Amino acid sequence: MVAASIKAVSYYLPSERLTNEDLFAQFGTLSPAEIFKRVGVRERPIRGKGQIGSDLAFESSLVLFDEHGVDKAEIDFLLFCTEGLDYKGPATACIMQDRLGLNKGIGAMDIPMGCAGFTNGLAIAKALIASGQSKNVLLQTADIPSSVIHPGDLDLRMLFGDAGASALISRCDDQFGIGNFVMGTDGSGAENLMVKRSNTRTPVDTKWLEEHKAVGGLEFGRMEMNGLEIFSFSMREVPSLVNDILAKNNLALEDVDLFVFHQANAFILKMLARKLRIDNEKVYNCMEYIGNTVSASVPIALAKASKEGKIKKGNTVLIAAFGIGYSWSGTIIKY
Amino acid sequence: MTIEDFISKLEAEFEDVEPGTLKAETSFRDIEDWSSMHALIVIALIDTEYDVILSGTDLQAANTINDLFELVRTKQ
Numbered sequence: 031m032v033a034a035s036i037k038a039v040s041y042y043l044p045s046e047r048l049t050n051e052d053l054f055a056q057f058g059t060l061s062p063a064e065i066f067k068r069v070g071v072r073e074r075p076i077r078g079k080g081q082i083g084s085d086l087a088f089e090s091s092l093v094l095f096d097e098h099g100v101d102k103a104e105i106d107f108l109l110f111c112t113e114g115l116d117y118k119g120p121a122t123a124c125i126m127q128d129r130l131g132l133n134k135g136i137g138a139m140d141i142p143m144g145c146a147g148f149t150n151g152l153a154i155a156k157a158l159i160a161s162g163q164s165k166n167v168l169l170q171t172a173d174i175p176s177s178v179i180h181p182g183d184l185d186l187r188m189l190f191g192d193a194g195a196s197a198l199i200s201r202c203d204d205q206f207g208i209g210n211f212v213m214g215t216d217g218s219g220a221e222n223l224m225v226k227r228s229n230t231r232t233p234v235d236t237k238w239l240e241e242h243k244a245v246g247g248l249e250f251g252r253m254e255m256n257g258l259e260i261f262s263f264s265m266r267e268v269p270s271l272v273n274d275i276l277a278k279n280n281l282a283l284e285d286v287d288l289f290v291f292h293q294a295n296a297f298i299l300k301m302l303a304r305k306l307r308i309d310n311e312k313v314y315n316c317m318e319y320i321g322n323t324v325s326a327s328v329p330i331a332l333a334k335a336s337k338e339g340k341i342k343k344g345n346t347v348l349i350a351a352f353g354i355g356y357s358w359s360g361t362i363i364k365y
Numbered sequence: 366m367t368i369e370d371f372i373s374k375l376e377a378e379f380e381d382v383e384p385g386t387l388k389a390e391t392s393f394r395d396i397e398d399w400s401s402m403h404a405l406i407v408i409a410l411i412d413t414e415y416d417v418i419l420s421g422t423d424l425q426a427a428n429t430i431n432d433l434f435e436l437v438r439t440k441q
Binding site for chain 2: 068185222256257258259261262265266297301304305
């Protein structure tokens with residue numbers, strides 16, 4: 031059986047930062063220390079004026095090519111994953127093919143998914159490789175949640191950051207690589223985390239723009255989250271997801287060297303560790319200066335953990351992502 | 366499980382609550398500095414200690430600590 035592995039991962043963070051001090055200065059309620067205690071974040075990268083998801087994805091691919099010496103001529107499939115596409119048509123992936131100067135003889139498609147976008151995209155990338163269709167898939171994940179958060183919504187502003195990431199998934203012939211996937215979907219939870227007034231079903235109208243004039247119009251829509259339901263969902267589905275991933279890959283909890291979950295918030299990561307009875311040190315957390323970057327969170331975590339030496343050759347890493355949809359998925363990666 | 370046990374677990378979980386201050390009839394939203402964070406802590410505690418996952422709707426329908434205790438008991 032042809033195997034696939036994550037050959038390289040890089041990411042790009044926009045240079046602007048939103049700090050806890052900025053939030054305290056604006057809201058005057060939670061102190062910077064209290065904000066950190068609640069969500070485990072001190073700073074979040076925020077997009078520059080006019081910068082959108084595909085811009086961050088583009089930059090992250092340039093970093094990938096440079097950092098890892100990737101020859102872009104070898105890329106034969108492009109997957110672009112985001113909740114914030116450039117247009118309703120054409121697909122952003124098509125524009126990206128031209129912008130990155132990739133070959134014309136490649137497939138390029140969008141995956142409009144959020145928190146579980148990277149793991150969902152990775153499942154598709156692996157399938158493309160395992161089927162013999164492709165040898166080198168570029169999977170980009172990028173999101174700009176700050177563009178759909180009401181400036182007066184402290185709960186969301188303290189959590190989310192904007193970022194882009196790129197991963198190269200390539201054919202490999204040994205026992206290393208991406209394992210079996212477990213996936214799940216429950217659309218009945220859609221309303222609990224949704225960008226309202228953001229597309230065809232309920233487009234922004236003049237009344238909406240007028241109502242939100244003081245906060246810039248919220249022209250891309252407004253993210254609304256029922257935090258309690260999302261937390262309850264995470265505690266219900268993620269432990270089963272982890273156990274199912276282990277079972278599907280014939281592994282026990284102790285065989286895993288590092289758990290890389292979607293960086294939802296530090297409290298969720300801590301509670302998942304507690305429920306699964308795994309040491310906090312084995313659950314990777316890089317939220318302090320990045321926050322929750324939606325679809326970019328897992329690849330950023332993988333890149334950072336590798337750089338910090340927390341993922342080494344020979345390690346078994348479990349990745350799992352979950353959230354908006356609801357959608358959840360995960361697998362094992364053998365390094 | 367007993368209500369006393371349930372209360373002492375809650376008290377242990379909330380850093381800013383002195384042991385012995387919570388009662389079965391305490392309305393949990395009146396606990397000093399109650400926030401959305403405490404609600405998450407309650408869900409997590411009940412999940413890890415009693416293997417019951419309350420939904421946001423469950424929690425919103427409850428008022429007192431005894432309501433929570435009964436909810437856990439019926440769902441166990």
